[in-house]
Amino acid sequence: MPDLIRLLSPRSVAVVGATDREGTYAHTTLLNLARAGFDGRVIGVHPTRPSAAGVPCVPTLAAAGRVDAVVIATPADTVADYVAEAAGMGCGGAIVYAAGFAEAGRPDLQEALTVAAGDMPVIGPNGNGLVSVPARAPLWGDAVTLPERAGGVALISDSGNIGVVGMAHRLGEGLHTVVSAGNAAVIDTPTLLGEVALLDGVRAVALYVEGDGDGAAWCEALARCAERDVRVVVLKAGRSARGAAVGAAHTAALVGDQAVFAAMIAEAGGVMVSQPLELLETARALALVRRDPRGAAFLTCSGGDAAIAADLADDLGVLLADLATTTEERLRELLPPAATVANPLDHTALVWADTEAIAALAEAVGRDPAVGHLVYVQDEPPGLPPGPLEEWRATRAGGVLGGERAGMDTLVVATTPGQAAPGAVAGLDNALRALRVLQSPAVDPERLRAIAAAVASDHRPRALDEATAKSLMAAYGVSVPEGRIASAVDDAVSAARDLGYPVVLKVVAVDVIHKSDIGGVVVGIESDEDMTRAAGRILGLAPGARVLVEAQAAPGLEMIVAARRDGVVPTLTVGLGGVWTEAFADVACVPLPASPARVRSALEGLRAWALLAGARGGAAYDVEGLCRAAGRIGDLLLAEGLTLVEVNPLIVNESGCVAVDAVVTE
Template identity: 55%
Template sequence: MDLTRLTSPTSVAVVGATDRPGSYGHAVLANLVHNGFTGSVIGVHPTRAEALGFPCVPSLGELGRAVDVVVIATPAATVAGYVSEARRLDCGGAIVFAAGFAEVGHIALDDELVAAARDFPVLGPNGNGLVNAWTRAALWGDHAVLPTDPGHIAVISQSGNVGVSLLAHRRGLGLHSVFSIGNEAVVRTPDLIAHLAVTDEVRVVAAYLEADGDGSALATAVATCADNDVRVVMLKAGRSVLGAAAGQAHTAALAGDQRVFEALMLEAGAVLVREPAELIETARALITGRRNPRGVAVLTCSGGDATLAADLADDAGAVLARLGAETLQALGSLLPSTASPGNPLDHTNLVWADTNAVARITEVVAGDPDVGHVIYVQDQPDGLPAAAAAEWAATRSGAELGGSRAGTSVMLTSTMPGQEPDSAVSGLRAALAAIAALQRPAPSGDRLRSIAAAAHAVGGTTATDRAASGPVALSLSEGEAKALLRAAGVSVPLGGMATDPDGAADVARRIGFPVVVKACAPGLDHKSDLGAVAVDLPDASAVRAAAERILAIDALPPGTVLLIEQFAVGIEVLVSATRAGVVPSLVLGLGGVWAEAIGDVVVIPLPADHARVREGIDRLKGAAVLRGDRSQRAYAVDAVCHLASNVGRLLVDSRAALIELNPVIVSAHDAVAADAVIIP
């Protein structure tokens, strides 16, 4: 659907227009007046001739023209009728404030609204509307004051109150628009993101989300952002509860819905933040900075600030520049004797208010070959006398002048949010988060579209989806699972099936000792908990004894048979592919304590080729163990990549809910799936 007229209107009709304060109809009209909207406005009211000076007509049918936006400020029961009429009149879209739809269980009203809209754009219901600072269209159900100078940050909020707070924030400078999307009955967050990505004035989309929604649509939307170099900041509230599969596999516990969402956003080059204020400030920082893979230099006049900057850079994943010998030597001649050249750099307060000295220091740092970004940190107290404030300004000016001479823009920020000029980014954490994103390679629209295609083919499932879908299907037996894996090119141990101890011994003799003997049946996922696994069995008598003991376990389901396999030796790795989350994904980690106690796993949206898997492995804390760094034994990392890529492909092709190999045994030459769970 085309959202151009809805998001950038030049003509508006307000259904429920009134002079009565406290109503949505009054709020919208008052906002249009106070913010200087110059387009045409007409009210719709059965008895009023005017409202707040705007003319009124009795019904939409009497408007006399197809307006860009119909604002519906009437109760929920009336909404579908007005939407249907606005669509019939070929208006550009509608905004619905009313609550009382699906959010309170009134599904029928939601269905009625969607049926009336068809492909007609409707923002809401249960939202606060929209504002566009460029057109001065303040179609907002609360008090709205638009910034005098429109900017380039578009904000989307699934929470009405968060949207209100962001619009009212004193740091709202730089806003292009704000959308309170409500229940998303028709227009969804991905629809808005995709539209804003091709809107000329928009350079950053900042979104507050409470639900993942359609993963395929979201991946497609951020792909459009990548194509147009529109940067993305996300605040995702609420960590989803673990899905029903948590009782059947380790994957859900190690890679819940939030981690899958974060993995998708990493692919999109998005910055993830923790609170609403950071949403705006990080967006401002992204506009200030330029994409550059080189390191960041941080300058300040405080040793404490310098230490804090190093810690926050590490937290944010921002790479600090390594200053070269020539730079350090030059700084040695410029800095006071009490200062130590380095990065972060404390130039001390001995050059305070000396614009030229600070400029020379900043110019030398910014000119270092390893420096791509410069941050200057300064916390200016409120209420300073004019002379003192001028000193702070002179110091900042020196930093900006030095950066300009070196051809590098300087990002001004503070350690204490709120203690900075309006031109600066509020908070060092937000500044460094933006720098970290700008250091990474530009996201690939093609890669994101491939993720969208996989999500469309397989379907991601959020925790809410899984709760609504009822009981989880039984997993395949391990024998069936490994047959599918073998056909998909995944290495599995040599083995065979048996129904009694003598048969188990025959299989073991055929494949060679030592062996593993396990119980095998559909839905039997936690065999070790039942004592139904015996490992490293050296001969036939040991196999018979183990088989007799396992078959005597009362808790085993009827029809249980025995799986006998060669015993593999090596390091344990977890490889899993799952549909649990906003998009299907691959989960990788070292086995044992690395995955379960430390949570050292990576999540990679599917599809994932060999190179993408290798990149993910290198992000593991325990990657050095696999690679054999520092003269340790090296394991077959390429074999793990090949196996994991095939597992991901199998999930997409088979549309299984889960494929979990835990463990995969990795030796110096091979990677073999020692245990396997597949849930159709």
Template identity: 45%
Template sequence: MRPARLLAPRSVAVVGASPRPGSYGNQAVANLVTAGFPGPVYGVHPTAREVHGVSCVPTIGDLPIAPDALVIATPAATVPDLLRQAGERGCGGAVVLAAGFAEIPEGRALQDDLRRIALAHDLPVCGPNGNGVVSVVGRAPMWGDAYAPKRPGPVALVSQSGNVAVNALLSRRALRLHTVVSCGNQAVLSASDYLAALAELDGVRSVALYLETEDPGLPAALALAAGHGIRVAVLKAGSSERGAAAASAHTGAVAGDHRVLRALVEEAGGAWARNPHELLELAKALSWDGSVRRRPRPRGAGVLVVTCSGGDAAIAADEAARLKVPLPALGAVTVDKLNGLLPGTATAANPLDYTAVIFGETRRTADVITTAGDDPSVGVVLVCYDRPEEMDAAQTEAWDAALDGITAAAADLDVPIVVAATLPELMPEATAEHLIDLGVVPVAGLTEGLVCAHAMTARPDLGRLREIADWQAAHLVVGADQGLPHPSRGASQRPSGPGGAPGRAPQGPWLREVEGKACLRAHGVAVPRGAVAADPEEAAALLEELGTVVVKVDSADVRHKAAEGGVILGVSTREDLDRALRQVPPPVLIEEMVPQGVEVMISVRYDAVTPVVVVALGGAWVEVFDDAAVVPLPVTAERVAEAVHHLRAARLVPDVRTLARTAVAIADMTRREGFALVEVNPVILRGRTATAVDAVICRGRPAGP
């Protein structure tokens, strides 16, 4: 269901409207009156005639119209029946402010009732246990806390934390909000439902998402948002959490749920925030499209840093390197032009320190920024500008002149300008508002400025996003009666998959290594020769056949075999074998030793927000190196190879194409065999060969075509 009427209401009723100051019902009515909501507002109260000048009726059934939105400000126990009345009346949706639902054990049944009734009536519900919804642009604060009207704009916020939403509304950073949603318990609507609905509202250009839980609807919602030209910034709390199956393998450490989500967001041309401050600054920057003038778009991936301080230039260069923000070298033509504009003590470079000699000269400042910003390698210009709140007349004149030079350049350039204060407190709200009015993006903090400028250069691949969303829909849709794995379910809810059919792995959530390698071999992935020995005599026969071997424990319950003493390498004699079998009693898996090479991990996860393939360098050291490429499915060898090239240790890979083809084969096997997780670690690369030396595989999905 889409909460279109709820997010942009033309009529509102407050159920539980109360004359008692300090109550949710009283505050909700006061907010609507103070904001000047332009449509009809009604109160519902059994005895009150009016609250804050708003007429009240005794019941929802007595309302003269079916309002677009209800604000339910009554105790938790009353909510299910009120929602039933709202559905029967034809209301457009409801905001439930009360707590006392599934956030406490005794409230879970009540929330189940709430959800059942809402779904039965196709009634969108925000909450319960949230702060509500504010349509800033529609002057409709359906909000339990005190609300002060704000200047509207293009930024929407969807938050799974009420406090993050409250702080955004209280912030003073020229953040012009369109709509704010505090999700609460998400009994009916999830963050992705709100994102999809916001994507279709007029005036929204960016959405900030604060997430605490996984949301399987995000791939489709991100694709929809990107299709409408809406950029998304995401802050995910609990980034150390890992998927249920992946947590039992190395994959969870190097490609946990947060990295999967980040890969998905970046595919959508979105940005990954590290804290609430960065989230809001990113959303502000991503909402920019030059609406005051020509709406120019970034044309390249490079960021040009301009400052009047050598110290700022050095710090910016260091931060850009740390953040992997490209600062391209300026072309010879640009350098020649700049040399005619800069003082003799300045160097035409990126970062560009035009020195304090020019600071305060409007025309020269504008000419320097415009000339450098016109370089073909530049996609966004980041100008450092610190504005003290308290200045004398002479200082004010100089700082105003410098700012006029920056905004004049913004008017001439076909790429956006971000103005960043090196310290957040040196970007006063009045200055930030002035810059926004002139089509310039103000950012509080130099590091945040670099992050925002770089994010503005990203562009989504709409075809790829739809491909990811379609893949997820095809391979993760779960029937209510199947109990099959879903990104939001825990391991305890995962049943054993079907088994025993030809070409299928045996029944059970985790496969024995020999079973997993049989699957790999059947799908074209090279594995060592070997077999399971049931007793010492069979082990001796395999030793004689294979030469130097590896002896491994044969158990689906032991996944980190080496760490638990279940792997003995280099067994070449009968004496070696006898010692190995005393340490690891039969049955054991005995395989030929594979020559040394570059060790990598290839894994495929279906237990995250979207299915992904993960390639990481390191083998047994994979968690130490923490160098992983995460690519949402479906994948091609070319796409995997491109991701591998971005790894820090990519130069160690002897043949990237071989690695990429092996990853695709493992991904295909995972889909066809119905596995939730496949981790092949290590894969040993030697020249143009790749051998899967160890495999950890978890069932839990239906087999696919």
């Protein structure tokens, strides 16, 4: 990956196109730098102006010297020349505001920019720039005021406006770095992610993404995040057909299979969200709290908030701590008689504004060995007069102080966005999404690099007939029915006798993928007479057709296992198969390679898991065999350079599993 440190943390800036004309990106950038207190060198570039916005100007970029960041605020057709000049001078990088490139039907201008950049990083075009709070460097086209202190959240956005929203939301509180990627002509979003993860102080990254990008690059960037335990939250456009079309028009991004992208992010321990508020607040929560597998404990002054927190925790899969008997006894000593000891804990209004009383409660809960995260829930109504405001703050301070005494950070959460106090997370759901991640083990970066290697492996699209496909699967240890190929009716009858009735008959022709759609599958053939009729009909379905005669598989639960390469990373899809595949859509998607243990973890999240495990006294199916077979199907795809291996159904019963029907594209 290129080194973006100079550009992301600049100490010298040149603004090309500097002007005093208010409302322009160049003028606004200069004002932003002054307002933020940027103490590095700032120089304007303009052929005739001696100064702009109080900043001295030079007539050429060459006269500005070798700077860390070149902000180019000139029309699209001038950009490539300035980029080439900056690269030749050894500048740290460039920011391009202008639109009018690939997104506007001018891929030639975008290609010229890319070529001109060479090895120099460029952010944009068609973006708002970048903001570094630690460097006090808002290289940003819209007016912005920086928070006083840098937080732990970096925001990377394919949309300029999402970046603007992020900077405006709560006045940028909690932000560390903001980058508007725009068209990402030179530096794409995965590269930005990998570089931002290296910045000191970044603990979480919020991503707004419109295109899939390069899966290998994504996985390498996510591996960098995993190495530093930088948490990732993603808002992905294009979940609907209309959203995909808008995103493509916006930044000329290519949008692929959303389930595959989501599976990649989940494999990296990331969180997928659907709204900007969720993106920003979930990232805020992730940046504030340490990773700990133990349960969460909630304190509040509201029975309603306590009940809602318990329900949401259950909905989102967050573990709540079971408090020890000694902790419960201590809480009974501290709580008013009207209070009930529970988790979540409503300490009641009887200790309202009593900082020490609430701190003692929070400390007692925080010291419980089963508690890994302490959460204090409180909404602070806006516009409170000074007296009540101090009471609200004193109450909340007790929760924070008690956590400090217990040796942990208290996560303060408001249930509604408009009533979050400074430093608090807005939205219980956002906090709980973060806690679910933080209760999980850290992700192994080598797992992500293995996925990246799988993306880069060779593949060649070509369909194989079912008999050849099954022969290949058998070589990888996947059980298939015993079968014979026949080109004539008599041969089919002979094969059926050898195998023993009942048998299944299928058409074999390279151009026929969906055999059932043309009547090319007959099951339950019991006699020579039935075989003669069926084979005669099927052999006439396609020129040069043959038939596959197979022993009929024992009954069981029908599953689908499909390994494929049609998304941002290769994936394995497992779930209910046969006629239930589309009816229930009960499937899980796992990036490849996938071990049997990883397949089992995916299966455990399905509704079908109860069936596989033997619900209501039923016999348990051979889950271990299913997981091994699924993993081997994934291995087959990667090792043989295939595009698709789909088994539907793979029948699993108490004694094993067998791949009954298969489609393989080489």
